[in-house]
Amino acid sequence: MLKVLMPSLKELVNSDYSSIKTDETETIINNAMLGLKSTSSPTLLQVSGIPGAGKSTYCTSNLLPNYLYLSFDKIMTSLKGYQLELLTSGNEIAFKKYEMTARIIGYELLNRALEKKLNIMFEHSGTNYAHLELFQNIKNKGYKTAIDFIVCDTNLAIQRAKERAIKLNRHVPEHLIIERASKFSDYMSAYQKITSSIKVYDGSNNFAPLKKI
Secondary structure (H helix, E strand, O other): OHHHHOHHHHHOOOOOHHHOOOHHHHHHHHHHHOOOOOOOOOEEEEEEOOOOOOHHHHHHHOOOOOEEEEEHHHHHHHOHHHHHHHHHHOHHHHHHHHHHHHHHHHHHHHHHHHHOOOEEEEEOOOOOHHHHHHHHHHHHHOOEEEEEEEEOOHHHHHHHHHHHHHHOOOOOOHHHHHHHHHHHHHHHHHHHOOOOOEEEEEOOOOOEEEOOO
């Protein structure tokens, strides 16, 4: 289903899920959906913002009942290989080695959740065309869409990422933050044309609500 909803998905992943499938990845996917129920009118809520904006903090503080919480970072840090790499090689090498694997697992989880018509809270930067395709096409599958944007100054996000690397041993490349920040405003405007349910929060001020774009 996902390849139909997101024709540009191939630009985001370098292989199919079957190439990295293991008992561990299946456990991660199945546990993520455990206890969640299908609904006749499901919602895809995307929480978007550049790395370091505070998406994870926002999501964990605002988890919705009967919603799948989908986070690539959460998947990556749950991988045994990633944790071993942290200990042996450090957070930068661990990120480089397992970021794509986590992404592939995450999109497989998204695919299965959509097939089951689950409500989904998807933590994602939202700065690529494939996700615009998803928002446009998913309506044909009976889904409602919504976006919570977390806005944050780029320099602050970079500083937070550096602090997180020290405190939590989590690495995010600085160039990735800058790259996604350069696209964020344009994608905010693009999403506005696709979904009417948009909220904006200040990631530098305890997620204070801001005016809609």
